[in-house]
Amino acid sequence: MTLQEAHNFFESLKKGTAKKSEIKVYNQFIDILKKLENRVFTTDEIQSIEAELDSLKLKSNPENRTKFFKNARSKFENFLKQTLSLTAKGxxxxxxxxxxxxxxxxxxxxxxxxxxxxxxxxxxxxxxxxxxxxxxxxxxxxxxxxxxxx
CATH class of the missing domain: 4.10.860 (DNA Excision Repair, Uvrb; Chain A)
Known part of the structure; x- marks a missing residue:
């Protein structure tokens, strides 16, 4: 899954829900993806990011979406921290x-x-x-x- 595909996926999820907790998690994921799209990466780094997005299995249909996507965001942030030394603000x-x-x-x-x-x-x-x-x-x-x- 490319960064743009993931961004579009979360935008569609955001439009399809009315729960504030879900929208908040989707917005956090979208914010991370936007910031990654604005950075310059090597081909290997882009491939590793896309492989990590694929391994998160974002397109599965979990029962508790909020919890699933919070865990996925946390795993993705840990991946960015460990492999690319990128940290979130604060x-x-x-x-x-x-x-x-x-x-x-x-x-x-x-x-x-x-x-x-x-x-x-x-x-x-x-x-x-x-x-x-x-x-x-x-x-x-x-x-x-x-x-x-x-």
Missing amino acids: YYTNLSVSLGVLFGVVFGTLIGEHFERSLGISFGVCMGLFLGAYIGRRLDAQAKEAGNML
């Missing part, structure tokens, strides 16, 4: 913030032993959130400068 920010909060809770628990426990945890979460957002924004900016952002 990818590193989301990843870094979640890791920052996780490590912030651990750090806050350790700090909380010397002070009041809830104060230490809240301080750790805030610092982890701040540092994670800062690091993630820098990584996203670097990916954008390198041209690796969709």
Whole structure:
């Protein structure tokens, strides 16, 4: 399935439904496909993208369309990340913030032993959130400068 065929397929699915959740997933897929169409790829890269679109079996008729196409979009984004080093907007920010909060809770628990426990945890979460957002924004900016952002 070519990028244009996939784009047309999702446009037809979008017109054929009234569910907002389905339309949202279709719009996300269409956005990714539009951004890919505007990029310049080698012949091998185009063939690998088309092979991945074929392997997703998008034209099957699943019972739960929203869940099926969300999973397909996630697999396709992972494929783009692993093979072509292309990331979605805010990818590193989301990843870094979640890791920052996780490590912030651990750090806050350790700090909380010397002070009041809830104060230490809240301080750790805030610092982890701040540092994670800062690091993630820098990584996203670097990916954008390198041209690796969709």
